Amino acid sequence: MNQKQPLWKQPTFQQLTLASLTLGLAPFVPEPHLLGKLRWVLGGAVGMQLVDWGDLLMHGAPWLGLIGFSIWYRFGKK
Numbered sequence: 001m002n003q004k005q006p007l008w009k010q011p012t013f014q015q016l017t018l019a020s021l022t023l024g025l026a027p028f029v030p031e032p033h034l035l036g037k038l039r040w041v042l043g044g045a046v047g048m049q050l051v052d053w054g055d056l057l058m059h060g061a062p063w064l065g066l067i068g069f070s071i072w073y074r075f076g077k078k
Contacts, residue, residue: 019062
């Protein structure tokens with residue numbers, strides 16, 4: 001029987017995890033940048049400019065990739 005490797009052993013998953021934890025959360029002090037942007041959006045996004053939306057996209061992209069790959073790996077090709 002040919003079984004899949006566990007998700008955490010996949011090189012793509014490892015790379016996306018590293019990108020999410022570094023690029024996705026940087027800068028780390030005083031709070032992760034992505035969390036600050038998400039709070040801003042959830043608070044109504046008052047005063048957000050185009051550069052702020054681009055910043056949210058750039059910091060959120062590794063997380064979206066990680067979630068997307070995990071879903072594809074679980075439910076995608078067999």
